Amino acid sequence: MDRQMTDEEMLRKYNEAKGAREQKEQIKIIAELNSATEKEIKEILFNMGAPVPSETKKKTTPKTQIEKIKEKNKRVLPEVVKKALTEILMIKTDEYEKVRTKQQALEKEIEAIRKYMEESE
Numbered sequence: 193m194d195r196q197m198t199d200e201e202m203l204r205k206y207n208e209a210k211g212a213r214e215q216k217e218q219i220k221i222i223a224e225l226n227s228a229t230e231k232e233i234k235e236i237l238f239n240m241g242a243p244v245p246s247e248t249k250k251k252t253t254p255k256t257q258i259e260k261i262k263e264k265n266k267r268v269l270p271e272v273v274k275k276a277l278t279e280i281l282m283i284k285t286d287e288y289e290k291v292r293t294k295q296q297a298l299e300k301e302i303e304a305i306r307k308y309m310e311e312s313e
Contacts, residue, residue: 196225197222199236199239200240203242205221206219206222219233219234238257239256239257239260240261
């Protein structure tokens with residue numbers, strides 16, 4: 193298929209159509225513009241999460257549809273952002289460890305005070 197539109201453009205055009213009749217007509221137009229069959233366009237739209245006639249639904253399971261939508265929406269972080277987030281994560285982890293160490297020391301002190309009080313009674 194020699195396509196002129198991305199999957200996202202096809203989905204946007206399809207969703208802009210109002211009502212089943214216009215959507216059906218939109219599928220024909222998209223198919224013509226992209227040198228594809230209506231069946232191919234319906235499958236692309238269905239895989240993008242659009243409600244299309246049931247004949248396409250038989251070929252793709254809902255799990256596959258969800259996975260494809262998630263894949264399309266995956267965030268790609270630039271390396272500089274990954275590096276910055278990694279540094280922040282390391283700093284926060286160090287802060288957490290310091291607080292945790294202090295908490296453990298306080299717990300020991302509290303336990304020692306409790307023991308002392310019990311022994312005094």
